[in-house]
Amino acid sequence: MAHLSSRRRHSRSPLKAFAAVAVVCAVAAGGAYAAGVGPFDRGSDAPAPAAADQARAFLADWSGGHYDRAAARTTNPSRARDVLRSFTAGLDIGKPRLTAAAAERTAGDRVRVAFTAKMPVTGLGTWVYKSHVPLQEQANGSWKVDWSLGLVHPHLSEKEKFRLERQDTAVPQVEDRNGKALTGKAYPSLQPLLAQFTDGGGRPRGSILLVDRVTGETKRTETTFGRQAGKGGEAGDAPVKTTLDAAWQSAADRALESGADGRNASLVALRVDNGEILAMANTPATGFNRAVSGTYAPGSTWKIVTSSALLLKNAVTPDTVVDCPKHLIVGKEFHNVETSEFRGATFQKDFTESCNTAFISLRGKLGGSELGDVARTYFGVGQEWHIGIPSYDGSVPRPADETEKAASMIGQGRIQANPLIMASVTATAASGRFHQPTIVLGSKDGTSTTPLPAAVVGRLRTMMRATVTGGTAHVLADLPGEIGAKTGTAEVAEGEENNGWLVAQRGNVAVACVVEQGVTGGGSAGPILHNLLSSVPGDPS
Structure with a gap:
């Protein structure tokens, strides 16, 4: 679980907490x-x-x-x-x-x-x-x-300013993958999001106008969003066909309601074989869809990507001894959760116990931009996704110095993701091939990625399975199926508790959950995903 700080146990990275609740797109100049x-x-x-x-x-x-x-x-x-x-x-x-x-x-x-x-x-x-x-x-x-x-x-x-005008848009009829109607009353997390499915998965209508500061007179229209009235008709004429699964969506809402304990939390479940989103849920169910638009440090769940980069270079194998000391100084002091240590640990042990210092010690095996290159080339992170509603597609900037490079090895620094991205990362690790996530049938895909080698996929799956059977994701160990998982603890800001993460894969489903100020992934996100996977025991149809 990622936990970086100075010598104080709960010190934080410079990443500000508001970034987790803003509606965002990726930052190119970080x-x-x-x-x-x-x-x-x-x-x-x-x-x-x-x-x-x-x-x-x-x-x-x-x-x-x-x-x-x-x-x-x-x-x-x-x-x-x-x-x-x-x-x-x-x-x-x-x-x-x-x-x-x-x-x-x-x-x-x-x-x-x-x-x-x-x-x-x-x-x-x-x-x-x-x-x-x-x-x-x-x-x-x-x-x-x-x-x-x-x-x-x-x-x-000084004479002219901008004004945002939103046009009322009829909330369309939305159906799940099997034709079942999805309403905000039955599925609370969807209620504030249904209007985003207008225009067959496009965006609601609106404009940014340049207006006179004194009179309010419109001088020009700077840009428009969505299909405009009189140009193709109104939204809502026909049901919008989504990839959502009513059973998974209902289970996701219940899992968050019972397990979030009043904290902000969100999760995404999607199919491994094609990236189709089965459920996306947030609590509280506000207008901001943190599950697909939030920006969070992914913490140690990002070690899936870091491990892929190291395995692709044959820099390590699961049996390579990579010592896991309590502390490591790279410009500042990094340590493990509860200052644990595993002397003489193998790389697989470092993964299953989420050893920060071991991963950071391997930073010299990767070039400055290599982690970002692997994320983009094999996992699609940072490419432009078209899932059918507004989304944030991740950012992995080149580290500015060795300290930031050390942080990026454990999913901190300026790396940003959300449950959608991490569910996709998990699906890619399990199958070896990235599939752009989608929530509206027929969404375009402009991404281009390279499949992971079979040997790398096999090692990732083995390490993720071991994380459940004997590591930090043991909260899922009693569930049936060959579940693989990775926990994460991500620092946010000074004076605030860490965010808790858990990603998991079972059969043809990959899931990811983040709980703001959840302290640890296993302790906060773990029960939520346990509830979800227990409620829907089989793969989607």
């Missing part, structure tokens, strides 16, 4: 070193690398919701902080994806960095536009972002 600004020409007209670094850091802070930090990088911190915060909140924007281009010098003491903004508008879709970050060199040689409203969006000004 830090001052993550955006794609290439090597600079060192001629007289070449932009200063420090200026480009400042622009990338500003975009990273903005995208991460760190408005105070972003504003402090500008020439007008007070105004910048207020505008960045109100722009996001006023337009119901979740976590942006801000991708920087190359820097260019515009004058002797000025540089600009163009960027593409992808702004996820809650429940509607993504607003995409281009802008740039202007930078000015200061008297002390440092660089600051030259603040203006036009930085946020080229059309934003």
Whole structure:
């Protein structure tokens, strides 16, 4: 179970807790070193690398919701902080994806960095536009972002602002995979989500308008979402066919209701052979679908991906001895849950007991971007998914330094996922092949992945099974079937309890559950998935 900290037992990573409850899309510029600004020409007209670094850091802070930090990088911190915060909140924007281009010098003491903004508008879709970050060199040689409203969006000004308008959309009839009607009353977790199935799995309708700040007069329509009235008819004309299974959905709702103990929690169940989603549930059943749109550190459930990367390189085998000490220092102190240790442990033992220090000690076996490459190439994480409703598809940025690389080995740092992603990771590990998750029949698939080698799949399945029979997922050991699983404990923020994770695979079903502030995966998510798998003992039809 992932648990990183300084010497205090419950210290936290810099990842802020609000990221777990925002409606989000993946963040491309997760830090001052993550955006794609290439090597600079060192001629007289070449932009200063420090200026480009400042622009990338500003975009990273903005995208991460760190408005105070972003504003402090500008020439007008007070105004910048207020505008960045109100722009996001006023337009119901979740976590942006801000991708920087190359820097260019515009004058002797000025540089600009163009960027593409992808702004996820809650429940509607993504607003995409281009802008740039202007930078000015200061008297002390440092660089600051030259603040203006036009930085946020080229059309934003002191005279004009943006307004979000949502159009009422009829809630469609929604059916499960067998033609059974799915209603919010019968399936509470679906109630706030049913409108997202309009337009055959598209998004509800709405627009972002540019309006006069004084009169409110509309100057132009910046973007629209969903099928507009008069262009193909109204939603709800025919039932929307989903991949959901009424039995699994009902069992998921009951499992969360009885096992979450009042905490925020969510889960996803999907088919291993084709990625079709059988159930998605949240508690409380609010309008935010954390199960498929949340952003969480996956903790030690991510060791499935880390193990795959190591096994693909033959860096280890399950029988390789990889010592598991209590502590390991890589820029900061990392330790295991309850400061456990397993001297002389095999790699399989490290996996089944979720030993952080053992995994971190293997970081030198992987290149800087290798974990992200494996996640994308074999597991589809970070590619653009089209599941039929808005979703967040994961982010695995290249680590900025050795400390962050150590954290990424155990599913911390800036790695982000949700139950949908981790259920898919589990299904891929069990079958060897990624299938884009879908919830609406006929959803397009633009992903491209490579199958895992059979030998790697066999070792993953063996280690996941051993985690149930003799490891941290023993809470599932009394259930029938050859269940394989992986627990996770993920740090969130200073002063808050860890999130608890559990992923599991039984037959043709993969499931994933996260419980916010659940402390441990086995103790919080374990009973929920035990309840779920007990309630629906067989594979879906």
